[in-house]
Amino acid sequence: MPGARHSLWDVMRDKGYSRRDFMQFCTFAATAAGLGTQATAAVAKAFEKKDRPPVLWLHFQECTCCSESFIRASHPLVADVLLDAISLDYQETLQAAAGHAAEKCKNDVMKNYAGKYILLVEGSVPTKENGVFCVIGGRTAEDLLQEAAKGAAAIIAWGNCASYGCVQAAKPNPTGATGIQKLVSKPVINVPGCPPIADVMVAIVTHILLFGRMPELDAQGRPKEFYGRRVHDTCYRRPYYDAGLFVESFDDDGARKGYCLYKMGCRGPVTNNACAVTKFNGGTSYPIQSGHGCLGCSEKGFWDNGPFYRHLPSFPGFGIESTADSVGLALGAGAAVGVAAHAVSTNIRKRKLIHDQVAEAVQDTPVSEKVD
Amino acid sequence: MSSRHTYRRLYVWEMPVRVYHWLNALSICVLGVTGFLIGKPFTVSLAQEASGQYWFGTVRFLHFTAGYVFLFNMLVRTYWGFVGNRFAAWDKFIPMTRKAWQDIVEVLRIDILQTRGTGRIPLGHNRLAGLIYFVTFLIFMFQGLTGFALYGPMSHSVLGKMAAWVVPLMGGELVVRQWHHAMLWFYVLFTVVHVYLVFYHDYVEGRGTTSSMVGGWKFEREDLLED
Numbered sequence A: 001m002p003g004a005r006h007s008l009w010d011v012m013r014d015k016g017y018s019r020r021d022f023m024q025f026c027t028f029a030a031t032a033a034g035l036g037t038q039a040t041a042a043v044a045k046a047f048e049k050k051d052r053p054p055v056l057w058l059h060f061q062e063c064t065c066c067s068e069s070f071i072r073a074s075h076p077l078v079a080d081v082l083l084d085a086i087s088l089d090y091q092e093t094l095q096a097a098a099g100h101a102a103e104k105c106k107n108d109v110m111k112n113y114a115g116k117y118i119l120l121v122e123g124s125v126p127t128k129e130n131g132v133f134c135v136i137g138g139r140t141a142e143d144l145l146q147e148a149a150k151g152a153a154a155i156i157a158w159g160n161c162a163s164y165g166c167v168q169a170a171k172p173n174p175t176g177a178t179g180i181q182k183l184v185s186k187p188v189i190n191v192p193g194c195p196p197i198a199d200v201m202v203a204i205v206t207h208i209l210l211f212g213r214m215p216e217l218d219a220q221g222r223p224k225e226f227y228g229r230r231v232h233d234t235c236y237r238r239p240y241y242d243a244g245l246f247v248e249s250f251d252d253d254g255a256r257k258g259y260c261l262y263k264m265g266c267r268g269p270v271t272n273n274a275c276a277v278t279k280f281n282g283g284t285s286y287p288i289q290s291g292h293g294c295l296g297c298s299e300k301g302f303w304d305n306g307p308f309y310r311h312l313p314s315f316p317g318f319g320i321e322s323t324a325d326s327v328g329l330a331l332g333a334g335a336a337v338g339v340a341a342h343a344v345s346t347n348i349r350k351r352k353l354i355h356d357q358v359a360e361a362v363q364d365t366p367v368s369e370k371v372d
Numbered sequence B: 001m002s003s004r005h006t007y008r009r010l011y012v013w014e015m016p017v018r019v020y021h022w023l024n025a026l027s028i029c030v031l032g033v034t035g036f037l038i039g040k041p042f043t044v045s046l047a048q049e050a051s052g053q054y055w056f057g058t059v060r061f062l063h064f065t066a067g068y069v070f071l072f073n074m075l076v077r078t079y080w081g082f083v084g085n086r087f088a089a090w091d092k093f094i095p096m097t098r099k100a101w102q103d104i105v106e107v108l109r110i111d112i113l114q115t116r117g118t119g120r121i122p123l124g125h126n127r128l129a130g131l132i133y134f135v136t137f138l139i140f141m142f143q144g145l146t147g148f149a150l151y152g153p154m155s156h157s158v159l160g161k162m163a164a165w166v167v168p169l170m171g172g173e174l175v176v177r178q179w180h181h182a183m184l185w186f187y188v189l190f191t192v193v194h195v196y197l198v199f200y201h202d203y204v205e206g207r208g209t210t211s212s213m214v215g216g217w218k219f220e221r222e223d224l225l226e227d
Helices: A008-014 A020-031 A037-049 A067-070 A076-085 A099-112 A141-150 A159-164 A198-211 A238-242 A253-257 A324-349 A352-372 B015-039 B054-084 B098-111 B127-154 B158-160 B166-170 B173-182 B185-204 B209-215
Strands: A054-059 A086-089 A120-123 A152-158 A188-191 B008-013 B215-221
Touching: A008 A020, A008 A037, A008 A253, A020 A037, A020 A198, A037 A198, A054 A141, A054 B166, A067 A198, A067 A253, A086 A099, A099 A141, A120 A141, A120 A159, A120 A198, A152 A198, A159 A188, A188 A198, A238 B054, A324 A352, A324 B173, A324 B185, A352 B185, B008 B158, B015 B054, B015 B185, B015 B209, B054 B127, B098 B127, B098 B173, B127 B166, B127 B173, B158 B209, B166 B173, B173 B185, B173 B209, B185 B209
Parallel strands: A054 A086, A054 A120, A120 A152, A152 A188
Antiparallel strands: B008 B215
């Protein structure tokens, strides 16, 4: 395998794709990476000339929904090219090889392309009990991650699992699951979502292939071009929010008219993602368009911020049914009762004091009149 | 047995302190009502098309505007804590001496145990009130930071960008929203207790506590005046 790495164009030509198909792909890739159609020529040039870097895709504690999403990228060529041709040398779900042959393939890449390969990680890593909760080929997830991360040119964390731990890290987090950023010393590109949007995943890989470096990241390690805006601010139902027209229950008239799902617990206003712009399954739809509020699946700890169908989450430590409002109302009522009781008690306990003051005032009256 | 006392009138709360107080009260009322509506919008039964109404947008606009008033008002008051008279000074809010803590215990005895007390309550903020106002300042700051952190992503506000670090620190915008909303109830509790205690001290001390925040004047027995 070493030495046999051709450019993307070489591979596509071998597979019988036309030049037109290739240029269409380049246009799509340029647009998906946020570069615009002017950059198509540069993209085409890069894909013609540059050798494809090998890609390792590791699976840990996850449900494979990231992979499922990835193979549904909107351009038919993208999945084909990236999975089949961009030398995805190791992908447990999709690889042809198995057992020792697959392990050898991975080890060869890590040895022969040290410092050059791209590492994609799907799933969280357990840290409790020395990581026995996730063992592949007799080795723990953390061990495998550390080995693969050492020689990686870039590391991408697919989905909420690899970014933040997702459902496995939800309370009480029995396996001590964590995102990979905490475990490796290199910078990690977090692509959270459950799953992330296929076209976003493709665009990020394209960006790295094209420029040979990471896209611009925000404070949480997410690419700004896709996670820089909130779902709410790009949502097509936003005018209903500003007009104060809300769905009150899932079968009411407002739901039929497509009003804002804010009161149904939609997490759009607190979720950074490109769902409302890029959408899923080739631009078909996204949750809100299908009449269901956003769950905030690309946000850290979204499983613990439930219930999903209520605007305010439960207040930590006060049980499932309590919002900040129910706790606050109880405290407010308590304060009002306390104050009323205090007022009554004041008039009893301080009776003499008040009486003295009144007596003093009555005594003083003639004096002040004399002064006048 | 009651005895006669002569009272002197003293100018305690200067104009900026009074203006701060009422502007603060007003902005907290606006922020509280609009904030609660933002958290729990009511249902409009006679709804027009979305293009025909904008009430929720207006509620949010009022909230953000009041937020700016609230913040800058607080900054002016902080400045006045360094240049104002001795009743407005910053050190009245932080009990740093043994005497200050003794005063706090004294106020607690008068307010909670409702005993007669041995000493007298200071003319300006009593030490307990000062400490509680200091805690409210901290909560004002928290509310300002979380508020502008939530406001940041939807505006070009410089203040929003300055508070952006709060979101990852607290673990996401939903958590920030949760705490920003929960602290609304602090203001409700504070208002109940604050208004009551003003009336209570006015009644028990008889020194014009309530009206002092309007005109600035308080009264003190001449034989108790220190300086």
